[in-house]
Amino acid sequence: MHDIKAIRDNPLAFDAGLARRGLAPLSVSLLALDEQKRETMQKLQDAQSRRNALSKEIGMAMGKKDVALADKLKAEVAGLKDAITQGEEQERVQTKALNDALAVIPNIPLATVPDGKSEHDNVEVRIWGEKPVKNFEPQQHFDIGEGLGLMDFEIASKLSGARFVVLKGALARMERALAQFMINLHTDEFGYSETYAPYMLREEAMYGVGQLPKFEEDLFKTTSGHYLIPTAEASLTNLVREQVLDEAKLPIRMTAYTPCFRAEAGAAGRDTRGMIRQHQFSKVELVSITTPEQSDAEHERMTGCAEEVLKRLNLHYRTIVLCTGDMGFGSRKTYDIEVWLPGQNAYREISSCSQFGEFQARRMDARCKAAEAKQARYVHTLNGSALAVGRTMVAVLENYQNDDGSVTIPEVLRPYMGGMTVIKRP
RNA sequence: GGAGAGGUGGCAGAGUGGUCUAUUGCGACGGUCUUGAAAACCGUAGGGGGUGCAAGCCCUCCGGGGGUUCGAAUCCCUCCCUCUCCGCCA
Known part of the structure; x- marks a missing residue:
């Protein structure tokens, strides 16, 4: 299994390694999957962060028996729910796509391995x-x-x-x-x-x-x-x-x-x-x-x-x-x-x-x-x-x-x- | 195969819906004290990920996965594993 971070840092070296195995370059498609996934994560984490903060406030409002405030906050956080659910699902799908792609890529040969086809x-x-x-x-x-x-x-x-x-x-x-x-x-x-x-x-x-x-x-x-x-x-x-x-x-x-x-x-x-x-x-x-x-x-x-x-x-x-x-x-x-x-x-x-x-x-x-x-x-x-x-x-x-x-x-x-x-x- | 009980940080072991940012103890590490050590006292701590020059900030992880909920270690479903008893058995 390859490290996506290493591919991100040096995509050309990765592709060059694949080429020695006679394989077409993959870094562009892998990094596109990686990019999408990180974008999803960023949005998801922002939403989760706001939800966590609001939920904590709800907890405190309930503690003070301030039901009106709690309901108001609940309504606010309810608006985040779809985004979080979708973001979680999307992150799951994108992570799996990336991992599935990585899982079938062979190891890169060492420099001391002779090049050859068969x-x-x-x-x-x-x-x-x-x-x-x-x-x-x-x-x-x-x-x-x-x-x-x-x-x-x-x-x-x-x-x-x-x-x-x-x-x-x-x-x-x-x-x-x-x-x-x-x-x-x-x-x-x-x-x-x-x-x-x-x-x-x-x-x-x-x-x-x-x-x-x-x-x-x-x-x-x-x-x-x-x-x-x-x-x-x-x-x-x-x-x-x-x-x-x-x-x-x-x-x-x-x-x-x-x-x-x-x-x-x-x-x-x-x-x-x-x-x-x-x-x-x-x-x-x-x-x-x-x-x-x-x-x-x-x-x-x-x-x-x-x-x-x-x-x-x-x-x-x-x-x-x-x-x-x-x-x-x-x-x-x-x-x-x-x-x-x-x-x-x-x-x-x-x-x-x-x-x-x-x-x-x-x-x-x-x-x-x-x-x-x-x-x-x-x-x-x-x-x-x-x-x-x-x-x-x-x-x-x-x-x-x-x-x-x-x-x-x-x-x-x-x-x-x-x-x-x-x-x-x- | 049947019935039951469990799985929480390095280890032990609390925690049955909200200040959990996970109690406490042991162990570990750093310090104070000491000639040195022990004891005592004070302090620090995990994994994965995102972002950032950095300090940091944020997300996630209580066996795995999914769900309910504004909010889950806690409730539900499912899988895995461990233990006890019964059955079968080299």
Whole structure:
């Protein structure tokens, strides 16, 4: 959510920011709404002020039992009533119009974000490891999983339709092992505090992180009116909503392992086979709440925490910074981590680490204050996947596959899998 | 799911239509006193918004939203939340 006052102060900078996202200028129309609203407020407040003064006089007249004077004053204030009623209604309508307009405008990219139109303009910032050399034609993860008899899309579709999977035996255990490994890394070594939070959220919370109102079609909604979380970011970030935090306690770092539910409304025909794009998948999420000064460094740190998961699994990846045209709605800078998939012969997104500035904080009313400061200010929020568990399993299967169809288990996962070293075909 | 009681400033807790500009206490901050502290005493305080160079002035906020009224913390409607009892339940 943007600050209308900031737009008022510097409309050209705002429009220039939108232009970097490939959007038409909006400051003129926004400021017109703002102008109308303030004009209404001015008139309304004048009328309210006079009403308050007269009402007080009525009260005093009644106290003195001077009914004649009271009636005279009542007649006078009655003339204000229409103006006040109309003014209140008008202010309500105009405020809503302005807020509705602001609520669907994406965040402005940071200066360090490269300009560009699409994913083709993203810029690689670093690359780690190397593509594994195989002396056979690598298979895709679904062929490997089905070959092992432990990954079943057919039965999943009977239960739930397309974009679901059933994992069995060692693969079901690997899903759990990956999550345990990731959570332990982030809590034990990186200082994130493990958190268990709701998977169903109210509309206000979804609005707070920017999922609503613009992306309702991507969400699942229950008969109770709750929304299923598309990411634990939604739950974790909202944990600081409507609060003023002590700056000395920042940054707050949280992590959670949760299922994620996505309607994938606009993804028809994309990644239809396999586990890459599912309605339900699990993910270990990182969320940081920081001061404005801390957020840039925290963003780098967080991305590093996510990358460390891949390093320990010895999976080749590259990190890219998304260009202005490819960033998500609320982000002002995003790093994607793309892992190498030999079966697909491609890099695929496995993590996305974003910083939002105060964009979400404004929507949630999450602020912080230093002990010596007079004024509270908005916190900065960040989040990153570390990692998407399903896609990590895909990467393990494709990178650790052997020519006999078996899959070697990465060393760091073995303690979580009862010492198992390889998953063999039946 | 049923019945009932509640939601007021950092906290506790008054306030059932008009000098509420929200009582009081605790805590906080500033001061007086003191070598220093405690105590006592005096004083200051919140959020959002409009306007103004500024000092200030004005509007709004007693869980959210709407309504009645000249006037609402107080009355009405509605939603949310908390607590108690009952029912069901991993």
